[in-house]
Each structure stands twice: as structure tokens, then as C-alpha cells.
Amino acid sequence: MPRSVNHVASKAKRTRILKLTKGYYGARKNVWTVAKNTWEKGLTYAYRDRRNKKRNFRALWIQRINAAARLESMSYSTLMGALHKAGIEINRKVLADLAVNNPEAFKAIVDKVK
Numbered sequence: 001m002p003r004s005v006n007h008v009a010s011k012a013k014r015t016r017i018l019k020l021t022k023g024y025y026g027a028r029k030n031v032w033t034v035a036k037n038t039w040e041k042g043l044t045y046a047y048r049d050r051r052n053k054k055r056n057f058r059a060l061w062i063q064r065i066n067a068a069a070r071l072e073s074m075s076y077s078t079l080m081g082a083l084h085k086a087g088i089e090i091n092r093k094v095l096a097d098l099a100v101n102n103p104e105a106f107k108a109i110v111d112k113v114k
Helices: 007-020 032-071 076-086 092-101 103-113
Strands: none
Touching: 007 032, 032 076, 032 092, 032 103, 076 103, 092 103
16 A cells, blocks of 8 residues: 655645744755754743843843932842831832832832831
8 A cells, every 4th residue: 555645734834834934044944954943942942031031121120220229329239128128019120110210209219218
């Protein structure tokens, strides 16, 4: 009995992945095995970096809060400790946004915890 192979489905799968790797450099865009490996590696990077993005933003917020706090003659750690002690529940994202876009409000918060 002759071997039955579903060429339609396998070609469609290859075409789909080659379409996803369009714009890549060199053989990564048109050689099936290289393109498939690149695409799979890209999925790994995407998964990893969705988590790293959260770390990077938290670090950025902390740097912004620290810079603004030092203008008010306080360090980041003393400010956060004072906020916690005063029972002010405000997260770093909002605090960093206030420090950059609304310095008066940030100054008011710092004055409240001093």
C-alpha cells in the first residue's frame, strides 16, 4: 500500500511559520529549519521578557522616587519606611508618576511623613 502523506497540512504549517519570520535577517526568514528554530527561540525570549519587563519597571520607579526624594533631602529607603509607618498605602508606580508629573503632590506626601 502506498504511503499516505498530508502535504497540504505540512506545507500550510511551514508557510505559517515562514510568514511569522518575515523580516528576519538572512536564512532566518526563508530556510525552514533555521526559521523554525528562530521562531521557537523568539517565543522563549517573549515568555522570559514578559517577566523581566515587570522587574525593569519596578527598578525604574524606584530610581525616580529616589531622585525626587533626595530633592526633598530624604533617601528612598527612609521615605518608604516613613510611608509604611504613617500607614500611607501608595504603590511605587503611582509614587513615581507623582514624582515626575506632579512634584507638588509628591512634596506634600513627603511633608506629611516627615
